[in-house]
Amino acid sequence: MAWLDFTILMSSVVAGATPILLATLGETITEKGGLINLSLDGSILLSAMVAFAVAFETDNLLLGFAAAAIVGALIAATVALFSLYFGQSQVAVGFVLTLMARDLAYFLGNPYSRLYGSQVTPLQIPVLSKIPILGQIFFNHNPLVYLSMVLIGFCWWYIYRTPMGLRLRSVGEQPRASYARGIDPRRLQLFYAVCGGLLVGLGGASFSLYTKPGWGRPQGAEGTGWVALALVIFGGWQPLRAAIGAYLFSFLQVLGIYLQGWLPSVPAQVFQVAPFPLMIFTLLVMYQAQKETVSQWVGDKSWMKTFVEVFSGAAPSSLGKPHHPE
Amino acid sequence: MFKKMGLALSIFFMLVFMGFLCLRPGFGAEKPFQFGLLLVGPYNDHGWSQAHFEAGEYVQKKLPGAKMIYIDKVNPADRQGITIPQLVDDMVEKGIKLIIANSDDMKDGTREAAKMHPDIHFLHISGDDVLTGKASGNLSNLMGRMEYGKMMAGFAAAMTTKTGKIGYLGPLINEETRRLVASSYLGAKYAWEKVLKKDPKELTFKVTWIGFWFNIPGVTADPTKVAQNFFNTGYDVLISGIDTTEAVVVAKQKKQEGKMVWAIPYDYIGACEGASDVCLGVPYFNWGPGYLEFIQASIAGKWKSNWIWMGPDWKNINDPDTSTVGFKPGPALSSSAKKALDSFISDLGTKKVNLFEGPLYYQDGSIFLKDGEIATDKKIWYMEQLLKGMLGQSSAK
Numbered sequence: 001m002a003w004l005d006f007t008i009l010m011s012s013v014v015a016g017a018t019p020i021l022l023a024t025l026g027e028t029i030t031e032k033g034g035l036i037n038l039s040l041d042g043s044i045l046l047s048a049m050v051a052f053a054v055a056f057e058t059d060n061l062l063l064g065f066a067a068a069a070i071v072g073a074l075i076a077a078t079v080a081l082f083s084l085y086f087g088q089s090q091v092a093v094g095f096v097l098t099l100m101a102r103d104l105a106y107f108l109g110n111p112y113s114r115l116y117g118s119q120v121t122p123l124q125i126p127v128l129s130k131i132p133i134l135g136q137i138f139f140n141h142n143p144l145v146y147l148s149m150v151l152i153g154f155c156w157w158y159i160y161r162t163p164m165g166l167r168l169r170s171v172g173e174q175p176r177a178s179y180a181r182g183i184d185p186r187r188l189q190l191f192y193a194v195c196g197g198l199l200v201g202l203g204g205a206s207f208s209l210y211t212k213p214g215w216g217r218p219q220g221a222e223g224t225g226w227v228a229l230a231l232v233i234f235g236g237w238q239p240l241r242a243a244i245g246a247y248l249f250s251f252l253q254v255l256g257i258y259l260q261g262w263l264p265s266v267p268a269q270v271f272q273v274a275p276f277p278l279m280i281f282t283l284l285v286m287y288q289a290q291k292e293t294v295s296q297w298v299g300d301k302s303w304m305k306t307f308v309e310v311f312s313g314a315a316p317s318s319l320g321k322p323h324h325p326e
Numbered sequence: 327m328f329k330k331m332g333l334a335l336s337i338f339f340m341l342v343f344m345g346f347l348c349l350r351p352g353f354g355a356e357k358p359f360q361f362g363l364l365l366v367g368p369y370n371d372h373g374w375s376q377a378h379f380e381a382g383e384y385v386q387k388k389l390p391g392a393k394m395i396y397i398d399k400v401n402p403a404d405r406q407g408i409t410i411p412q413l414v415d416d417m418v419e420k421g422i423k424l425i426i427a428n429s430d431d432m433k434d435g436t437r438e439a440a441k442m443h444p445d446i447h448f449l450h451i452s453g454d455d456v457l458t459g460k461a462s463g464n465l466s467n468l469m470g471r472m473e474y475g476k477m478m479a480g481f482a483a484a485m486t487t488k489t490g491k492i493g494y495l496g497p498l499i500n501e502e503t504r505r506l507v508a509s510s511y512l513g514a515k516y517a518w519e520k521v522l523k524k525d526p527k528e529l530t531f532k533v534t535w536i537g538f539w540f541n542i543p544g545v546t547a548d549p550t551k552v553a554q555n556f557f558n559t560g561y562d563v564l565i566s567g568i569d570t571t572e573a574v575v576v577a578k579q580k581k582q583e584g585k586m587v588w589a590i591p592y593d594y595i596g597a598c599e600g601a602s603d604v605c606l607g608v609p610y611f612n613w614g615p616g617y618l619e620f621i622q623a624s625i626a627g628k629w630k631s632n633w634i635w636m637g638p639d640w641k642n643i644n645d646p647d648t649s650t651v652g653f654k655p656g657p658a659l660s661s662s663a664k665k666a667l668d669s670f671i672s673d674l675g676t677k678k679v680n681l682f683e684g685p686l687y688y689q690d691g692s693i694f695l696k697d698g699e700i701a702t703d704k705k706i707w708y709m710e711q712l713l714k715g716m717l718g719q720s721s722a723k
Contacts, residue, residue, distance in 0.1 A: 012554060012558060110368075114570065116599075119582060121582050122582065122584075212548075212550045213578075217368050217399070220549075222543040257547060257555045260534055273544070
């Protein structure tokens with residue numbers, strides 16, 4: 001019975017993490033190229049609304065996903081264009097866009113509020129889904145969940161094992177040097193912002209077509225964008241660690257539901273809010289772990305060294321500092 | 327001559343002008359009676375707020391002179407820093423004579439606003455200020471006896487469950503929500519033990535609270551995840567106590583995955599629409615008759631500060647003109663269960679069955695009702711805990 005509960009718990013964690021995982025991977029790619037797309041929260045909401053509305057009107061889920069990805073890409077492209085080519089602050093543009101996209105989603109999505117629409121259907125993977133425990137946790141979901149898991153490995157492989165990934169990292173770290181070697185940093189950053197935006201859009205769509213099917217105000221995706229931004233930092237701008245962060249966040253959310261039953265004397269609100277301060281605490285630990293004084297203090301203490309290494313991670317050197325050739 | 331013609335023309339044009347004025351719609355007619363509606367959620371939430379919004383429309387239809395002005399999403403997440411007295415001031419400036427506040431959350435604000443505007447009538451839904459003596463003379467309370475609707479929901483759930491595990495998606499914990507969950511449990515228990523003649527030990531009834539009437543990300547537990555968790559852990563019927571549709575949405579999702587599950591939404595008569603394969607029915611509020619009564623009293627100058635708890639019209643609990651609480655059976659309810667439910671409703675109406683009759687115990691084992699004791703309205707209204715036999719938190723402390 002305990003194993004059954006564990007399996008169900010972890011299966012819920014894997015399924016529930018999908019939207020935030022997609023958004024986190026998208027933002028990791030964007031930031032790895034040196035651009036901060038702060039519009040994530042609004043972008044996720046607008047793409048969630050568009051996905052549901054398009055799927056509802058056309059009765060075609062694929063069109064819903066495609067439309068959401070395009071919305072995410074367009075918003076990301078706007079941030080990139082204004083920052084890279086028009087010299088505007090990417091933080092300011094991203095922030096304004098997140099507010100605008102959120103309000104636009106509520107306004108345009110009003111006619112679709114609380115309607116029952118299409119949902120992604122489950123697809124068990126034959127053979128693999130029969131593996132005890134692991135089969136239930138990882139291979140008993142739908143194509144979207146599998147895609148998100150595949151993307152973790154793909155993103156890592158792409159960034160660290162391909163020439164294109166090397167160029168992506170180079171424009172994030174040293175755009176001037178990249179420019180000197182014949183790479184146009186701005187074009188590349190724009191391209192990866194759009195790629196990241198596509199994933200963010202898919203994250204939004206996975207909210208309204210799978211994780212929290214339907215549209216309404218509040219949709220339930222509110223705040224996810226900010227968490228995704230924090231997870232990128234938590235992950236040290238590495239897709240694998242960012243993915244672990246996404247699963248950890250989902251775990252904390254699901255755990256809150258179980259804890260309400262296990263610890264009835266603790267107010268239910270504590271478990272509901274817990275994932276957010278825990279995430280802030282982790283960011284604080286990461287910040288401290290990167291300080292020189294901390295590494296000096298740790299010295300040769302092996303277990304402490306491992307702990308600090310796990311939590312350390314440096315941002316791309318040129319993150320948020322666009323390269324202007326002139 | 328020209329002078330006389332000019333005078334005649336002037337009189338003619340003046341008469342034509344006045345004629346136009348008189349023909350203008352509304353001229354000379356009595357000013358419409360404007361009433362305001364403060365909704366905690368969106369007007370189209372397919373739940374609590376939509377039920378109130380449609381009651382406002384009902385009043386406009388029944389009273390041609392009445393005009394509704396509504397403000398929706400009046401909650402701390404959507405309108406940070408906006409208070410009820412501020413919204414009331416704005417409404418009063420627009421000429422509104424009666425204001426309806428539709429959430430328990432608005433209790434303090436409505437009381438304060440009522441004291442600030444003694445000439446305006448206030449109707450606070452689900453509150454008890456009149457009962458506790460805190461209300462000023464221009465403030466009344468109205469609530470529907472949803473306990474009966476919830477008993478029917480619990481009954482339908484127990485008649486349907488195959489696993490004997492019924493879940494309840496609870497909002498926040500207070501007296502109102504406790505008595506509604508307890509009513510659902512009592513309905514389920516009755517069906518399980520008296521109709522199906524099954525072992526009481528084989529029935530599990532559990533409530534999980536999300537923390538508010540609807541999902542506020544980062545503040546409440548995610549009702550979608552709570553509902554998924556219920557279904558993933560063997561609960562096959564989920565009764566919703568929240569204002570939005572997550573229970574039904576997730577039940578549909580699980581049905582697609584091949585699970586035999588059902589859900590019972592709440593509040594709004596149309597909540598089953600589009601979910602015929604999982605919806606067992608919906609206990610709903612029909613606020614129209616109650617609104618109409620108070621607004622007519624206000625117009626006629628016969629307003630009295632009252633605490634009214636309106637029940638179903640037992641002749642026809644789904645009569646839109648007379649019944650404040652109803653239960654609309656859903657397409658997924660089997661014909662045998664529906665037949666038993668009809669009989670149960672009839673027994674409730676004739677008082678043959680009274681589920682709030684002792685002995686009943688609180689969750690901690692203390693006595694709620696002694697053997698043979700029938701609960702008073704006040705005792706039900708101020709339930710202190712969940713009942714013995716139910717799983718879940720009784721208190722937010």
